[in-house]
Amino acid sequence: xxxxxxxxxxxxxxxxxxxxxxxxxxxxxxxxxxxxxxxxxxxxxxxxxxxxxxxxxxxxxxxxxxxxxxxxxxxxxxxxxxxxxxxxxxxxxxxxxxxxxxxxxxxxxxxxxxxxxxxxxxxxxxxxxxxxxxxxxxxxxxxxxxxxxxxxxxxxxxxxxxxxxxxxxxxxxxxxxxxxxxxxxxxxxxxxxxxxxxxxxxxxxxxxxxxxxxxxxxxxxxxxxxxxxxxxxxxxxxxxxxxxxxxxxxxxxxxxxxxxxxxxxxxxxxxxxxxxxxx
Amino acid sequence: xxxxxxxxxxxxxxxxxxxxxxxxxxxxxxxxxxxxxxxxxxxxxxxxxxxxxxxxxxxxxxxxxxxxxxxxxxxxxxxxxxxxxxxxxxxxxxxxxxxxxxxxxxxxxxxxxxxxxxxxxxxxxxxxxxxxxxxxxxxxxxxxxxxxxxxxxxxxxxxxxxxxxxxxxxxxxxxxxxxxxxxxxxxxxxxxxxxxxxxxxxxxxxxxxxxxxxxxxxxxxxxxxxxxxxxxxxxxxxxxxxxxxxxxxxxxxxxxxxxxxxxxxxxxxxxxxxxxxxxxxxxxxxxxxxxxxxxxxxxxxxxxxxxxxxxxxxxxxxx
Numbered sequence: 264x265x266x267x268x269x270x271x272x273x274x275x276x277x278x279x280x281x282x283x284x285x286x287x288x289x290x291x292x293x294x295x296x297x298x299x300x301x302x303x304x305x306x307x308x309x310x311x312x313x314x315x316x317x318x319x320x321x322x323x324x325x326x327x328x329x330x331x332x333x334x335x336x337x338x339x340x341x342x343x344x345x346x347x348x349x350x351x352x353x354x355x356x357x358x359x360x361x362x363x364x365x366x367x368x369x370x371x372x373x374x375x376x377x378x379x380x381x382x383x384x385x386x387x388x389x390x391x392x393x394x395x396x397x398x399x400x401x402x403x404x405x406x407x408x409x410x411x412x413x414x415x416x417x418x419x420x421x422x423x424x425x426x427x428x429x430x431x432x433x434x435x436x437x438x439x440x441x442x443x444x445x446x447x448x449x450x451x452x453x454x455x456x457x458x459x460x461x462x463x464x465x466x467x468x469x470x471x472x473x474x475x476x477x478x479x480x481x482x483x484x485x486x487x488x489x490x491x492x493x494x495x496x497x498x499x500x501x502x503x504x505x506x507x508x509x510x511x512x513x514x515x516x517x518x519x520x521x522x523x524x525x526x527x528x529x530x531x532x533x534x535x536x537x538x539x540x541x542x
Numbered sequence: 543x544x545x546x547x548x549x550x551x552x553x554x555x556x557x558x559x560x561x562x563x564x565x566x567x568x569x570x571x572x573x574x575x576x577x578x579x580x581x582x583x584x585x586x587x588x589x590x591x592x593x594x595x596x597x598x599x600x601x602x603x604x605x606x607x608x609x610x611x612x613x614x615x616x617x618x619x620x621x622x623x624x625x626x627x628x629x630x631x632x633x634x635x636x637x638x639x640x641x642x643x644x645x646x647x648x649x650x651x652x653x654x655x656x657x658x659x660x661x662x663x664x665x666x667x668x669x670x671x672x673x674x675x676x677x678x679x680x681x682x683x684x685x686x687x688x689x690x691x692x693x694x695x696x697x698x699x700x701x702x703x704x705x706x707x708x709x710x711x712x713x714x715x716x717x718x719x720x721x722x723x724x725x726x727x728x729x730x731x732x733x734x735x736x737x738x739x740x741x742x743x744x745x746x747x748x749x750x751x752x753x754x755x756x757x758x759x760x761x762x763x764x765x766x767x768x769x770x771x772x773x774x775x776x777x778x779x780x781x782x783x784x785x786x787x788x789x790x791x792x793x794x795x796x797x798x799x800x801x802x803x804x805x806x807x808x809x810x811x812x813x814x815x816x817x818x819x820x821x822x823x824x825x826x827x828x829x830x831x832x833x834x835x836x837x838x839x840x841x842x843x844x845x846x847x848x849x850x851x852x853x854x855x856x857x858x859x860x861x
Contacts, residue, residue, distance in 0.1 A: 275681075362721075378552065379559035382835045384797035384840075387815065391831055394819045395570050471687050475801055476688055481815065501655060501697045513692040520685035527659065 269532045270525070276532070279524025286518050289340040293334030300328035302335040303486055311504045321506040323496065329506060331515055332488040339489045340518070341481070343403050344469035348409030348503035352462055355415020356454070360446055362416065374420070377413035385410045385468070386475055398481040407472050411465050418461045419454055456533040463529055465492050467522035474515050490515045549846055561616070565609050568828045572625070576601070580625075621832075622825035627819060631829035634814060641712055643812040645726055645733065646795035650788060652734030657741025658784065664742065665749030665780075666772060676742065683739025685729045692732040692805040699728070712809050729806045733799050737791050744787050748780035755779075780851045789845030796841060797834040 270276035290300065299319065306326035314321045320329035362373040380388065394408035426432060426449065435445050475484035477491030485492060490511045497507035576595050577584040581858040587595070596602050615621070621631035664676040700706050715722040741762055752758060753776055761775045762768075800812035811834060818827035 279639060375552065375555060375559060380555045381557055382560045382839045383831070384794045384834065384838055386800055387797050387831060387834055390800070390815060390819060391564075391827075394827060395567055433782070466546055467685070474687060475689065478801060479804065481819070494689065495674055498693065501693065502700055505697060508693055512693065516682070516686045516690060519687070523681065523685050 266532070270528055273528040273532060275524040276528025279521050279526075279528055282517060282521030283525055284519060285338060286341065289334055290338040293331075293338035295341075298328075298331035298334045298393055300331045302327065302331040302488055304328075311500070313504070314506055321504065323493075323507055324500060325366055330499070331508055332493060333490070333510055336477065336488040336511065337514060338488045338519070339400070339487060340470055340473050340477075340491075340515075341485055342534070343400060343473045343489075344466050347404045347407035347473075348411065348441065348462055348465045350404065350463060351411035352358070352415050352458065352537045354408065354412045355417075356451070356458065358412070358418050359416040359419025360423055362420045363427055364446060364450075365440075370420075377416050380409065380413045385472060389472055389476060390479075390481065393476065393481045398476075398484060403473055403476050403482045404477070407469050410472065411468065414465070414496075415461060418457055420487075422454055422457060423450050426453055429453075449487060460530045460533060463522055463526035465521045467505060467526065470515070470519050505522050544652055546847070546850055551845065553843055555828055557836070561613065561832060561841070562609070562830050564828055564835070565603075565612060568824050569605065570826065611733050617830075621829035624818075624823055624826040624829075626821040626823040628824060631826050634826060635811065635830055635833050638809055638811050638814050640714060641726075641808060642799075643794060644663060644715060644722075645729055645808070645810060646792055647800065648726055648730035649733035649737055649795055651793055652730055653737035653741050653791070654784075654788065656734070657738040658745050660738070660742040661745025661784075662749055662777065662780075664746040664771065669751060676744070680739045680742040680746075683735055684743065686736065686796070687801075688732055688736050688799065689805055690799040691735055691749065692802050693824060694731060695728055696805070725806075725808070729799075729802050729808060732802050732805075737795075740783060740787060740791065745780060748783045751778060752776045752780045782849065785852065786845055789841055789848065793838045793841035793845075796837045 270280050271494050281288075293302075304327060306322065306328075308326065309318070310324060310326040312318055312322040318328050318330065320333060322328055323332070358373050358377070362370040363478070375504055383391070388410045388541060389406040390405075392409060393402050396402045396405070432449050473482055473489070474491035474494070477489040480492075480493045480495065483489035483492055492509065493511040496516070497504070497511065501508045571595060575590060576587070576599075580587070584592075601607055602610075615739050619632055621635070624631045627634045640735070660676050660680070664673045664680075667673045678701070696707065699707060707725070713721045753772075758771060758776050761771050766775070797812070799810070800816055802808075803810040803812040804816065811830065814830045815825065817823070818830060
């Protein structure tokens with residue numbers, strides 16, 4: 264509760280929080296099918312219709328309602344972003360804790376492996392995964408998850424190393440606490456703050472990467488809708504039907520903005536020392 | 543071991559790791575390489591021809607031997623033959639690299655020319671409405687994907703001015719500088735804007751940190767003019783994180799801005815990777831991905847070296 268109050272007391276936290284909540288509602292409605300029209304229904308008589316009362320954001324080349332497709336697309340993009348960040352944060356936390364706790368050879372192996380993954384620009388690594396597995400929603404989730412795992416590993420390993428050397432961990436060991444207990448109770452609990460900040464910012468990157476993959480035709484496959492796919496479809500029609508470009512473009516931008524604002528606010532609130540030194 | 547020594551020692555290790563990852567990744571692709579290489583024509587092969595081809599490409603040997611031969615090839619500059627382009631992979635990459643390099647440089651110039659002054663301005667006007675305005679623009683800039691910016695630029699150009707960015711055959715700078723710039727200026731602005739937003743944010747926060755330091759206060763109290771305090775005393779130290787950020791971004795850009803190259807139909811390195819995936823040209827994919835990762839790693843190493851040259855605390859292993 265205190266954290267919520269802190270977020271809403273922080274200007275960018277308030278704006279970011281409202282945006283993210285709004286998107287979550289839209290995503291849920293889209294996924295549950297509560298859209299103004301059927302996102303897949305083709306209405307040949309109403310092709311490329313400009314925005315009206317019936318079609319708030321106009322229709323596309325096949326007469327499908329853009330607003331409904333956008334809602335479903337937000338749902339799709341958020342699903343991919345949340346699942347991939349869940350994957351990355353889980354894998355990164357386990358690897359980071361293992362590296363810090365076991366040290367020596369284990370630390371060396373895990374961190375060099377992460378260095379190898381970090382040697383690729385994010386979108387390139389994602390493309391490599393897609394090339395192996397073939398395009399699709401699950402591929403996007405795994406690809407984006409793998410891309411961001413090393414970042415979580417680093418975020419967890421550093422603080423975990425210094426926590427491990429602290430007196431209270433030594434004390435717990437002396438009292439005979441089990442390894443699992445110390446790892447979850449003493450280490451993980453103290454890592455919640457940096458992890459929360461990282462998760463929020465990673466959601467912004469994941470949305471960006473998902474949109475990029477779909478834009479290239481290597482993410483979500485038609486006829487399912489995703490924001491990147493909608494933008495890609497708008498390319499040849501933007502002069503006659505600019506709404507096909509503007510609404511999905513705005514939707515992607517504002518969602519990323521929301522998570523960035525929220526992430527910045529959380530960083531200020533949870534860990535003032537972590538004031539950003541990286542973009 | 544100092545930070546730098548450790549960094550230099552692990553570099554070749556990571557490089558070998560990267561080559562193994564790329565090698566294994568390509569072999570995880572379902573289906574056999576011969577079919578992948580020949581496409582539908584593979585169906586016309588007799589079993590004997592297939593066996594002969596498999597032996598010719600060394601695909602009948604185990605992965606370790608294959609990897610060793612591939613590695614030896616790499617040292618000779620032999621990355622294999624691209625099926626899609628019908629020429630050596632290295633030639634395809636080197637053909638495309640100048641465009642990517644030039645685009646990366648142009649984007650960086652734009653980003654620094656816009657971002658650095660904006661960041662310094664915001665820091666020196668901290669808390670005022672003009673600072674807020676810069677920060678809002680920077681936040682929006684950072685949240686807008688480059689492909690959205692690119693599409694919007696094309697839209698504004700075509701609807702507002704009835705013009706399109708020059709596309710088609712790429713002309714190198716030394717052959718036709720004007721045409722070259724007309725091809726690259728809009729992609730460079732597209733990539734430069736998001737990059738400028740990051741530069742603005744980081745230079746603002748670095749400047750703010752530095753401006754509250756003792757030596758800046760000393761310079762002020764001994765009566766140094768405000769302009770000299772900002773540009774001579776504060777900025778050089780605030781530049782350290784900006785150098786890191788620029789280096790990393792440059793590394794990303796050298797990897798080819800896949801999305802922006804696609805939007806502007808530019809034949810850069812990012813397009814090579816995309817073509818390789820879409821046309822299932824695995825030799826090309828393997829080579830280009832390795833080339834990009836290598837560039838990325840070298841740039842990051844150089845950034846670390848520059849960083850420690852600028853900040854002696856890192857050289858002494860205090861990080």
